[in-house]
Amino acid sequence: MSEDQRDPMTARERTYEIIFGHHTPAGRAFDVALILSIITSVFVVMMESVQSLRVEHGTLLRALEWGFTILFTIEYALRLWCSPKPARYARSFFGVVDLLAILPTYLSLVLPGGQALLSVRALRLLRVFRILKLAHHVSESRVLMRALSQSRDKITVFIATILTMVVILGSLMYLVEGGANGFTSIPRSVYWAIVTLTTVGYGDIAPQTNMGQALAAVVMIMGYAIIAVPTGIVTVELGNVVRQARSERVCSNCGAAGHDSDAKHCNKCGAEL
16 A cells, blocks of 8 residues: 555544654644743743732733643643553653643642642653653663662661761750850750751851850861762762673673663674664
């Protein structure tokens, strides 16, 4: 049967090609329009939270918010309608995000202020990976997640050690400074220890005695050293994961190993990997 005699695409198939596809001009145009709509809707939500703008342009911003919600609701319904497996799409990551992107506006009808949760729409911008053909970077994110997973035990021990340290340091500062200098309880003193050890330094509580200031100086110096620990742990595991991934890529033609994760051909014989 010639190409001209083939059955034309149904409306459902055409809709699927536009919404879920990205190789056709129509599909890419839809994706670009969707990304621009998401960015604009998030901007509207942010502007609506500014009191001066809400007072002056509240009606317009609210109308735009509902307009985008209706638009995204129609899009979500179309995705369910044209998807070969609607339930699978609905349970997927993007399916859940697409649903969460429209629920807060309807929730605001019974829970004032609920529309602030619309900032979750920013997650939909992850579709830009598909539009810009950056899907191959997803494999790199898996390497990072694998490294973080393998660092879990070490990081857990590190966090437990830090929690123990801040409790001890906070208790010492409570004994040294006392309530007269703002350290009114051990929990508040522990809060000071966390702020100081992490080098945040809000300054809302500060030691006044010489001994307290000396202890604070020690905590500050410890903070710089402690920051490097989790970074080093993850870096080592990341190197291990990369080396492991390279060792697993073996050429079926010559048996050479050690290829980069993005390599398409063997660096020894040139065969396709």
